[in-house]
Amino acid sequence: MDRHIHSAQSKAEEAFDGGLYCAESVVRALVGTSADADLLTRAATGFCSGMARTCGPCGALSGGIIGIGHVLGRAHAGKPVAAAYGAVQELIGEFERIFGARDCNRLLGCDLGSPEGQTIFREQQLHRRCREITALAAELATTAIARHLQPAEPAGA
Structure with missing residues (x-):
């Protein structure tokens, strides 16, 4: 599993360095080259920069939640939500424990939706x-997914 965690970190950094923003980069790292990769990356765009520069939750955290949903989420009513909810709760808890906040403006100390905040972002x-x-x-989401994945059913079960 450690290899997967390192890979997720590297992929997120590579995507970020390539010009994708926080939520997009985490989603790209978690969904890789799946058939849904482009769709989910596009869906993540509005979550970047604290929900489109509105001082909302960190886009990287939102991207992690989207990635968790991609792996553990449900597509039909009546299916269980426990694994997805558990992984999201773990991700949020660890994220807040490490960074002390979950909102973009608190994490960065500026409001990206204001000219002053943009100046602070650039200057600092x-x-x-x-x-x-x-x-x-990306690392935290990968770890949470691994902890909440259901073991595969044995053949013939």
Whole structure:
């Protein structure tokens, strides 16, 4: 599993360095080259920068939740939600424990939706902090997914 965690971190950093934002990068790291990768990456765009620069939850955290849903979520009513909910709760808890907050403006110390906040972001080179948070969110989500995956049913069961 450690190899998968390192891989998720590296993939998130690579996507971020390639120009994707936080939520998009975490989603890309978690869904890889699945058939849904482009769709889910596009769906994540509005979650970037604290929900489109509205001081909402960190996009990296949101991307992790989207990735968890991709792996553990349900597509039909009546299916269980316990694994997905458990993994999301674990992700949020660990994220807040490590970073002390979950909202973008609190994590960065500026409001990305304001000209002043954009200036602070540039001058303090806060993209480096976003990259760090993005990589760690991919790691935390990967760990949470692994802990909540149901073991495969034995053949003939």
